[in-house]
Amino acid sequence: MAAPRNRSAAVEAEAGVRRQGDSGVELALSSDTAAAAPLCPHGPTLLFVKVNRGKEETRRFYACSACRDRKDCNFFQWEDEKLSGARLAAREAHNQRCQPPLSRTQCVQRYLRFIELPLSQRKFCRSCQQLLLPDDWGDHHEHQMVGDVSVTQLRRPSQLLYPLENKKTNAQYLFADRTCQFLVDLLSALGFRRVLCVGTPRLHELIRLTEPGDKKPHIKSLLLDIDFRYSQFYMEDSFCYYNMFNHHFFDGKAALEVCRAFLQEDKGEGVILVTDPPFGGLVEPLANTFKKLIAMWKEGQSQDESHKELPIFWIFPYFFESRICQFFPSFCMLDYQVDYDNHAFYKHGKKGRKQSPVRIFTNIPPNKIILPTEEGYRFCPLCQRYVSLENQHCEHCDSCTSKDGRKWNHCFLCKKCVKPSWIHCSICNHCAVPDHSCEGTKDGCFICGELDHKRSTCPNIGTSKKANKAVRKQKQRKSNKMKMETTEGRSMNHTSVTGRKKRRERAHQYLCS
Ligand SMILES: C[S@@+](CC[C@H](N)C(=O)[O-])C[C@H]1O[C@@H](n2cnc3c(N)ncnc32)[C@H](O)[C@@H]1O
Ligand SMILES: [Zn+2]
Ligand SMILES: [Zn+2]
Ligand SMILES: [Zn+2]
Ligand SMILES: [Zn+2]
Ligand SMILES: [Zn+2]
Numbered sequence: 001m002a003a004p005r006n007r008s009a010a011v012e013a014e015a016g017v018r019r020q021g022d023s024g025v026e027l028a029l030s031s032d033t034a035a036a037a038p039l040c041p042h043g044p045t046l047l048f049v050k051v052n053r054g055k056e057e058t059r060r061f062y063a064c065s066a067c068r069d070r071k072d073c074n075f076f077q078w079e080d081e082k083l084s085g086a087r088l089a090a091r092e093a094h095n096q097r098c099q100p101p102l103s104r105t106q107c108v109q110r111y112l113r114f115i116e117l118p119l120s121q122r123k124f125c126r127s128c129q130q131l132l133l134p135d136d137w138g139d140h141h142e143h144q145m146v147g148d149v150s151v152t153q154l155r156r157p158s159q160l161l162y163p164l165e166n167k168k169t170n171a172q173y174l175f176a177d178r179t180c181q182f183l184v185d186l187l188s189a190l191g192f193r194r195v196l197c198v199g200t201p202r203l204h205e206l207i208r209l210t211e212p213g214d215k216k217p218h219i220k221s222l223l224l225d226i227d228f229r230y231s232q233f234y235m236e237d238s239f240c241y242y243n244m245f246n247h248h249f250f251d252g253k254a255a256l257e258v259c260r261a262f263l264q265e266d267k268g269e270g271v272i273l274v275t276d277p278p279f280g281g282l283v284e285p286l287a288n289t290f291k292k293l294i295a296m297w298k299e300g301q302s303q304d305e306s307h308k309e310l311p312i313f314w315i316f317p318y319f320f321e322s323r324i325c326q327f328f329p330s331f332c333m334l335d336y337q338v339d340y341d342n343h344a345f346y347k348h349g350k351k352g353r354k355q356s357p358v359r360i361f362t363n364i365p366p367n368k369i370i371l372p373t374e375e376g377y378r379f380c381p382l383c384q385r386y387v388s389l390e391n392q393h394c395e396h397c398d399s400c401t402s403k404d405g406r407k408w409n410h411c412f413l414c415k416k417c418v419k420p421s422w423i424h425c426s427i428c429n430h431c432a433v434p435d436h437s438c439e440g441t442k443d444g445c446f447i448c449g450e451l452d453h454k455r456s457t458c459p460n461i462g463t464s465k466k467a468n469k470a471v472r473k474q475k476q477r478k479s480n481k482m483k484m485e486t487t488e489g490r491s492m493n494h495t496s497v498t499g500r501k502k503r504r505e506r507a508h509q510y511l512c513s
């Protein structure tokens, strides 16, 4: 059997399964498989499962956790595949070759030498994205160099480095100043003294730039990020080269201990985890990683504090709400719209902005979080939280129901509020976009075709006759959808449900523009 060609699909799946006609891939995460996972240059790979519609048999394979495009990391191995010694050795050599040329310690030594240099000798090579020491100049003289790198520039590496916008790997969208300042002020107002920044380099640097005020203590920050370029600017105790999809510290135990000590300082008091992962990433491996960080923090707690939760801000698009809450039921979504700098649509400009779909998910009680009224938020006394101005309190739902910042309307038939553009469809018996396809809006279990569960929880997993009948049922429902999905890439990118498709398209537009 050939390897699935578009494995990015596996990693992009919001609900865990990504289909392509009659087959698909889903994550087969479990702690027992993690130990045995082979390594790619980005650490332990993740186990995915190839599923075929109506069939129980599945074939599992390992693929890279961090890169959602095989162009960036082409690791692939069937779970039951036996590799020869020669192939294993070649893989090991390849993994080594892919590691950065300098060790973390060498980076720190270079940084210490760099800051000792007089201003006129402090150069940065834009082409190589590297701080240069005088010995290096010769190798870079034909490159684009910046001179007189000031202390201010060194303290703002996210402005010196270009953002790695490749949306299938780094998706490095940097916070707009006002969002970043809002976050720093909020963290300070909430009394946090330490921030574990997972994939938030700009927040990390702004925290470190912020001088403590009269009553405000200094806030410490530790950045964990897969962008190795940042290791040129920080000492070991403020940056770890890290993969958040498999909780892998590239510099081994020493780096892990830095993170542990940071979380457990002051018996774990006063620390918060703030993360802004690439939006194309799968929720499940991220949740798995955050649970490992939570466990690390808990180890430092005394028994009588075991009920406490590690405070978390998880920044992610609003349409992942149900998925995130599945893994973290205590989380709620704030109305605050997170803005980015290097994004054509969602930066705040003179002419206003398009609505950013990115929100903050948190286990901090929302009544403790004040959103800026000057940016269009108001306090709802009934919900006891700040909401967008247009998010109106629905007396029937007894809640401010809008998720996207616009006013939603209550549908008495659906018994809930829906987006303003939706209408109630008597065929589907629920609200949907006006031009939806009534046949194409149902997307049931991959094995039995029923609508109330997914493949992984199918109660009929052992009854293949039923399964075959269900395939026909599903195929009928999907005939419309199939016609639309002709090319591989498109079918993978257009999950299935019209609503979900639109939502995905919006996300795609957001991420790719
Ligand atoms: C959407 S950006 C968030 C940046 C944030 N808005 C800021 O301005 O500080 C995603 C960040 O996660 C990092 N990242 C991407 N994939 C990662 C991975 N597998 N492990 C750790 N960090 C990753 C990127 O390098 C980038 O810094
Ligand atoms: Zn990889
Ligand atoms: Zn260079
Ligand atoms: Zn309300
Ligand atoms: Zn309502
Ligand atoms: Zn309705």
Ligand SMILES: [Zn+2]
Pocket: 425, 426, 427, 428, 429, 432, 436, 437, 438, 439
């Ligand atoms: Zn309909």
